Amino acid sequence: MTDITMDAFNESYILFTLAGxxxxxxxxxxxxxxxVEHITAVPNAPSxxxxxxxxxxxxxxxxxxxxxxxxxxxxxxxxxxxxxxKVGERVVGMVVDSAREFATIPASAIQPPHTxxxxxxxxxxxxxxxxxxxxxxxxxxxxxxPGTVPxxx
Amino acid sequence: MPSxxxxxxxxxxxxxxxxxxxxxxxxxxxxxxxxxDLDASLGQPDMxxxxxxxxxxxxxxxxxxxxxxxxxxxxxxxxxxxSYLRGLQQREVALTRSGIEALIDGINTFEQIIAARxxxxxxxxxxxxLARIAALVTAVRSERRDIEGAVVGTGPGxxxxxxxxxxxxxxxxxxxxxxxxxxxxxxxxxxxxxxxAQLGRILSVSPKITSGxxxxxxxxxxxxxxxxxxxxxxxxxxxxxxxxxxxxxxxDAAREAHVASSEAHVTLLExxxxxxxxxxxxxxxxxxxELMRLVADLVVTRARLDDQLSRVERSLPATDARALQEHAAxxxxxxxxxxxxxxxxxxxxxxxxxxxxxxxxxxxxxxxxKRVRVELxxxxxxxxxxxxxxxxxxxxxxxxxxxxHGIESPEDRxxxxxxxxxxxxxxxxxxxxxxxxxxIDDGAGIDTGKVMERxxxxxxxxxxxxxxxGTLLGLICAPGFSTRQETDRASGRGVGMAVVRKTVQELxxxxxxxxxxxxxxxxxxxLPLTLAITDALIATVDRDTFAIPQGSVRExxxxxxxxxxxxxxxxxxxxxxxxxxxxxxxxxxxxxxSSRPRLHAFVVGTGLAAVGIVVDRIVGQREIVxxxxxxxxxxxxxxSGATELGNGRVVLILDAVAxxxxxxxxxxxHGDAGGARAATA
Numbered sequence: 001m002t003d004i005t006m007d008a009f010n011e012s013y014i015l016f017t018l019a020g021x022x023x024x025x026x027x028x029x030x031x032x033x034x035x036v037e038h039i040t041a042v043p044n045a046p047s048x049x050x051x052x053x054x055x056x057x058x059x060x061x062x063x064x065x066x067x068x069x070x071x072x073x074x075x076x077x078x079x080x081x082x083x084x085x086k087v088g089e090r091v092v093g094m095v096v097d098s099a100r101e102f103a104t105i106p107a108s109a110i111q112p113p114h115t116x117x118x119x120x121x122x123x124x125x126x127x128x129x130x131x132x133x134x135x136x137x138x139x140x141x142x143x144x145x146p147g148t149v150p151x152x153x
Numbered sequence: 154m155p156s157x158x159x160x161x162x163x164x165x166x167x168x169x170x171x172x173x174x175x176x177x178x179x180x181x182x183x184x185x186x187x188x189x190d191l192d193a194s195l196g197q198p199d200m201x202x203x204x205x206x207x208x209x210x211x212x213x214x215x216x217x218x219x220x221x222x223x224x225x226x227x228x229x230x231x232x233x234x235x236s237y238l239r240g241l242q243q244r245e246v247a248l249t250r251s252g253i254e255a256l257i258d259g260i261n262t263f264e265q266i267i268a269a270r271x272x273x274x275x276x277x278x279x280x281x282x283l284a285r286i287a288a289l290v291t292a293v294r295s296e297r298r299d300i301e302g303a304v305v306g307t308g309p310g311x312x313x314x315x316x317x318x319x320x321x322x323x324x325x326x327x328x329x330x331x332x333x334x335x336x337x338x339x340x341x342x343x344x345x346x347x348x349x350a351q352l353g354r355i356l357s358v359s360p361k362i363t364s365g366x367x368x369x370x371x372x373x374x375x376x377x378x379x380x381x382x383x384x385x386x387x388x389x390x391x392x393x394x395x396x397x398x399x400x401x402x403x404x405d406a407a408r409e410a411h412v413a414s415s416e417a418h419v420t421l422l423e424x425x426x427x428x429x430x431x432x433x434x435x436x437x438x439x440x441x442x443e444l445m446r447l448v449a450d451l452v453v454t455r456a457r458l459d460d461q462l463s464r465v466e467r468s469l470p471a472t473d474a475r476a477l478q479e480h481a482a483x484x485x486x487x488x489x490x491x492x493x494x495x496x497x498x499x500x501x502x503x504x505x506x507x508x509x510x511x512x513x514x515x516x517x518x519x520x521x522x523k524r525v526r527v528e529l530x531x532x533x534x535x536x537x538x539x540x541x542x543x544x545x546x547x548x549x550x551x552x553x554x555x556x557x558h559g560i561e562s563p564e565d566r567x568x569x570x571x572x573x574x575x576x577x578x579x580x581x582x583x584x585x586x587x588x589x590x591x592x593i594d595d596g597a598g599i600d601t602g603k604v605m606e607r608x609x610x611x612x613x614x615x616x617x618x619x620x621x622x623g624t625l626l627g628l629i630c631a632p633g634f635s636t637r638q639e640t641d642r643a644s645g646r647g648v649g650m651a652v653v654r655k656t657v658q659e660l661x662x663x664x665x666x667x668x669x670x671x672x673x674x675x676x677x678x679x680l681p682l683t684l685a686i687t688d689a690l691i692a693t694v695d696r697d698t699f700a701i702p703q704g705s706v707r708e709x710x711x712x713x714x715x716x717x718x719x720x721x722x723x724x725x726x727x728x729x730x731x732x733x734x735x736x737x738x739x740x741x742x743x744x745x746x747s748s749r750p751r752l753h754a755f756v757v758g759t760g761l762a763a764v765g766i767v768v769d770r771i772v773g774q775r776e777i778v779x780x781x782x783x784x785x786x787x788x789x790x791x792x793s794g795a796t797e798l799g800n801g802r803v804v805l806i807l808d809a810v811a812x813x814x815x816x817x818x819x820x821x822x823h824g825d826a827g828g829a830r831a832a833t834a
Contacts, residue, residue: 040803041697043742044789052787052795052803054780059795059803061786090784146786 010106015136016083016099019071022136024129027102029141031084032056036076036095046146050095055084062093068144087145094144103136105129110138170270173222175435177267180211180218184260185508187211192253192511199356200346201241201248208256209238215263226279227266233286234259246292255285257512324356325376327386327393330369340389342370348386352376438538441499448492449778453797455481455488456775460800496682499539503581503590504532506545510552510579517556524563524574525556534581536588540680543660544590547653551592551676552577554650559596559674569671571595587662587704588682593675599668604628623762626666627814630654658810661687661702661779661793679704689777689806690755691798692768694739698804699768700777700796701755705809707763708756709771714749726765728756735765736812741791757809764813779806 013024014033032055039051039062050064062082067073079098084091113125126138187207194200216231234256240246262282269276329345349355353376383393462481466474511527518525536544555577563573580591601620608615608628616624628634632651653676657664662680681687681704689700690709710728717724717735724735735754738744754765777796782788793808 038802040795040805042787042789042792042805043744044791045787049786052782052805054795054797054801054803059780059782059784059787061784063786092784092786 010104013103013105013136013138014083014099015101015103016081016096018065018069018097022134023096024103024105024136024138025083025085025141029085029087031086031091033099034082034084034093035078036080036082039095053082053093055082055091055093058091060084060091060093062095063145065094065096065144085141085145087142090145092145103131105131105136105138170222173218174267174271176218177215180215181260181264181267182505182508184208184211184215185512186504188253188257188260189508189511191248191256195248195250195253197350197355200358205238205241205248209235209242212238224266224270226276227263230259230263230266230279230283230286233283233290236290237286240290240292246289252289254515255282255289257515258282259286261512323376323395325374325383325393325395327372327374327391328369329372329389329391332390335390338389345370345386345389345391346372349374352378352382436498438499441495444495445492445499448488448495451488452492452776452778455484456798457800496537497535499537500535501538501541502532503534503536503541503588504529505541506548507532507579507581509545510548510577513549514552514556514577517553521557522562523556523560525560526574526576527552528576528578530578531581534583534588536581536680537682540588540660543656544678544680547656547678548579548590548592550649550653552579555592555594555596555674559594559598561597565597583682584679587679590678590680591675593673595673598670598672598674599625599629599666601625601668601670608634621761622666622668623758623760625668626654626664627762629666630664658808659793661704663705663810687777687779688774689796690774691772691804692738692753692755693770693772694742694768695744697742697744698772698798698802699738700798700804700806701766701809702793702806703774705757706755707759710754710756710765712752712754712765712767714752728765731763733763733765735767737767738807738812739767739769741812755809758813762813766807766809766812777804777806 012027014027014030015022015024017023034055037053039053041051042049042061045051045061048064048067050062050067052059052061054060064073074097076095081096081099083094083096083099085094109129109131110127111129112127114128124139124143126140129136129138184207187204190204191201191208194204212231212234216228216235219225219227219231237246237252237256241248241252246252259282262277262279265277266279268274327345327349329342331340331342335341346355346358349372353374356373356375358373359371386393459481462477466477469477507529510529514525514527560575560577561569561571566573566575576595578591578593580589580593582589604625605615605620605628608631611634613628613631613634615628620628630650630653632649634649634651654664657678657680660680662678665677665679667675667677681702688703690703690706692699692701712726712735716726718726724737725732726735727733733756749769752767752769753771754767755771756763756765758764775798777798779794779796781794782792791808791812792805793811794806795803796806798804
């Protein structure tokens with residue numbers, strides 16, 4: 001990360017994979033990344049909530065993005081990562097299959113989401129970028145993290 | 154004053170305004186105290202002066218402070234109050250009930266101004282309270298003119314009460330030394346004061362420190378009663394001596410004595426207020442929280458160390474292992490001391506909440522034509538600052554509820570042989586690791602029939618036959634439940650019983666109810682003294698570990714699975730001669746259940762609200778650091794927080810009371826709502 005670009009149109013992203021698809025989130029939304037260790041299940045929480053962990057001394061809920069996006073639940077392996085994102089005041093963890101790359105994506109490479117792209121993640125899509133041979137789906141973090149309590153209090 | 158940059162001065166001002174809020178709070182607290190004293194001394198002008206002095210000084214300070222931060226309405230208001238108080242102080246005007254009420258009104262408005270400023274809302278209208286106090290001040294001025302006109306040559310110090318001219322008695326000095334034995338017999342300063350007041354005119358009262366370090370009260374009383382009549386006071390810890398037998402000299406001397414004693418009083422107070430700041434440090438609560446957090450981290454690190462220690466213990470020579478164990482134990486002790494030390498710093502007196510209550514009920518009592526006396530006990534009980542802030546509204550609600558619902562009209566009270574004045578007792582005490590706050594009234598008690606009728610009408614599941622206090626409490630605390638026919642002032646704040654219970658539970662406490670038809674209602678709130686660290690029992694279900702705060706567990710029992718009986722959809726065992734419903738934690742949380750030869754259960758709740766929470770194994774008891782769960786994704790019923798036991802994993806802290814409550818709902822509704830949720834996990 002020595003090459004910090006001040007160009008507002010070129011934003012830095014973290015790329016991660018879920019069920020074979022590559023997604024990207026702006027790095028400014030991501031507080032840090034961790035290996036996935038023990039996650040304590042929280043009974044009666046929504047199904048896409050994997051549980052809760054301590055991250056830097058804080059109690060952080062963990063969302064299973066596979067479940068959130070409607071893929072099959074898979075138990076995290078060594079490649080799995082916990083992306084800890086900041087959404088306003090909230091800090092939430094997201095389990096992804098793997099996350100290994102940073103990429104600077106020029107604004108010119110981003111297209112609005114294609115109407116023909118179907119799938120649950122469609123609701124959270126900011127746009128689609130083509131990086132060389134790969135197609136990357138750009139996500140909006142605010143929309144991924146639900147703000148309301150689904151289990152009526 | 155910094156004048157270089159705008160941001161500098163803003164910052165400076167921001168720091169200053171925080172100080173202003175803090176100082177205003179302190180003055181308001183002493184003003185409330187003094188107003189209560191003043192109210193109690195109504196009709197006894199000589200008793201009022203210390204309270205008036207106190208009020209005058211605090212209001213004067215508030216005026217100065219408000220001027221400094223340019224809060225004009227607050228300054229205006231306190232200015233008028235000060236003028237009236239000066240009139241009272243110089244005895245140019247007599248203290249009246251409407252005067253006290255105007256002062257209370259003024260102080261309430263002042264508080265609203267401060268609150269508005271804090272929340273950056275527009276300042277409330279001060280016209281009415283201001284006019285009310287201003288009218289009193291005008292009265293002072295006209296009275297002053299009258300006195301000046303009529304009594305030429307007499308100083309303003311002379312009291313209007315000169316009916317003493319034909320007074321043929323003597324002035325006595327009575328000294329009363331309260332003791333526990335006397336209090337047990339019902340002999341208190343107030344009773345002595347009342348008896349002396351019947352005897353003659355009380356000229357002054359002043360507290361004294363006795364040679365033994367105790368407290369005594371000196372009353373100067375002008376009375377015609379003879380020694381024989383006074384002898385009865387001897388039995389009640391009162392000694393007396395005659396001061397001045399001669400009448401003419403007496404009045405003056407008594408007045409002098411009174412002036413001297415009130416001066417002495419003022420000096421004492423002034424010395425105290427000058428000396429006080431050097432002994433106190435005002436600390437931002439956030440800084441204490443930070444310290445508490447650091448201690449909590451230490452506790453976790455210590456647990457990890459213990460963990461590691463027990464693992465390597467066997468591979469170490471015995472002497473080394475023992476030395477390490479000893480150091481660990483010492484560190485443990487120091488850590489506990491450190492934690493308690495910080496906790497003590499956070500403690501404030503519960504009187505801070507209690508003393509607001511008499512004001513809070515005044516208007517309501519008047520509007521509902523009820524006569525209520527608020528009695529405070531255990532004001533010096535210390536409670537965490539955070540708890541004080543959170544408990545203010547619930548206690549206010551309970552007190553106002555007592556006035557609007559519990560207490561009968563004076564006529565009704567007389568009809569059933571009760572004194573017309575109802576009493577609301579606010580009581581605070583400590584019991585082990587908890588603080589117990591009670592709101593007790595001597596009203597009619599809760600009308601169980603009416604509550605049941607209302608609950609049925611609102612569609613709540615209501616058991617047949619008699620209900621116990623726990624069920625009754627559950628009903629009145631149910632969201633959406635209210636026996637009120639129409640909205641009244643008490644409900645204006647939107648704090649219902651549901652919120653009272655929720656707040657208490659969120660703070661890790663319990664709420665209990667005792668209602669005696671015709672005799673009154675008592676709400677008892679037990680709250681943990683410490684919030685961040687608590688003792689808990691650690692239990693496992695399958696491979697999951699849970700913690701239950703020890704304060705909520707009444708008993709731990711072992712269960713032979715063969716003794717469990719099924720009754721409809723419930724599992725019960727007989728325990729202590731009664732049926733105890735069981736709640737399987739595993740089933741509730743959707744965890745795989747294992748079949749074990751013996752099960753364990755925590756008994757929570759009492760009487761008919763008791764439930765046994767069944768787990769596989771109870772691993773032990775330990776000190777845990779409570780981390781609150783704030784994110785809505787993981788805020789679920791039955792879980793009050795999270796902790797870790799040294800291995801970095803999250804262990805959920807169970808809210809036993811909420812679990813027991815959900816068990817009741819599940820049992821009665823045959824597990825529809827709660828059960829369905831559990832199944833989705």
